Amino acid sequence: MNPIRYDAMFDYSTDKNDVTVRCDHLDLRQTLDCGQAFRWAELPSDYDCTFTGFYKKKPLTVSQDKDRFIFHNTSEDEFLSCWADYFDLNEDYAALAARLSEDSTLAAAVSFAPGIRILRQDFEECLISFIISQNNNIPRIKGIISRLCELCGGFPDISELRSADEEFLSPLRAGFRTKYLLDCVEKVSSGDVDCSGIFSMSVDEGTAELKKIKGVGEKVAKCVLLFGCHKLDAYPVDVWMKRVNERFYPDGLPECTRGIEGAAQQYLFYAIRNGAI
DNA sequence: TTCCAGGCGTATC
């Protein structure tokens, strides 16, 4: 074992096959099963928990033992260049949680699930996934995405779907969302929607750009900006967050959420869905 | 059987 100090936020060490990380404010169950990502599955294990999933087409199995995380069959280079970023390990979640906890409702939500992080997911995967998510439930969203990956040999880039039509996508059983997916492929492939430009846009500008796609409205756009562009000031409001807003924030969000509304949203979303607020 | 799910497009006023 060869311990290396990487920076203030986490330590890691490597051995022959694995990278072991010590880090706070990360819980795999809370982060991977809080409705932001749909391609992670928990495996039976001797650790506290083990999950397997993907970033793009790159697979990972990762285990948690309290504040230790074992990235199985992962090289140091792969960990640093991919997974440390994906799990947002360089962000100061202690400071984030402290700020949000100035509000009493958020304090309860953060304390209920202090290990939630906002993953840095792939933009195109988020776009497709959250188009599928509309008027749908999480188990079924996972099913449709899983069938898409089966059909395409991994989660497809949008460019790989250029020749797709309704018949090709019929095994997904995505219902009325199929035509939205096709419109997304069309507008992204043609450049009508400027995906790479969205990263440097404001949330309002990015929302307007994404709403050019049929099937993308306010909520889906905000999810894509938050989870696919890591714009923490994007605040998606679905049926659950509507309840949160009506019950706790009828006059708007508290000042402590300014600029990090999306992070606040994720703690609140998880808390209300699990009956903690 | 009916209701609901990380909504949105369309019609109508």
Add this chain to the structure above:
DNA sequence: GATACGCATGGA
């Protein structure tokens, strides 16, 4: 701008 309704599918 606001409100009402339909929409594919499947689990509760």
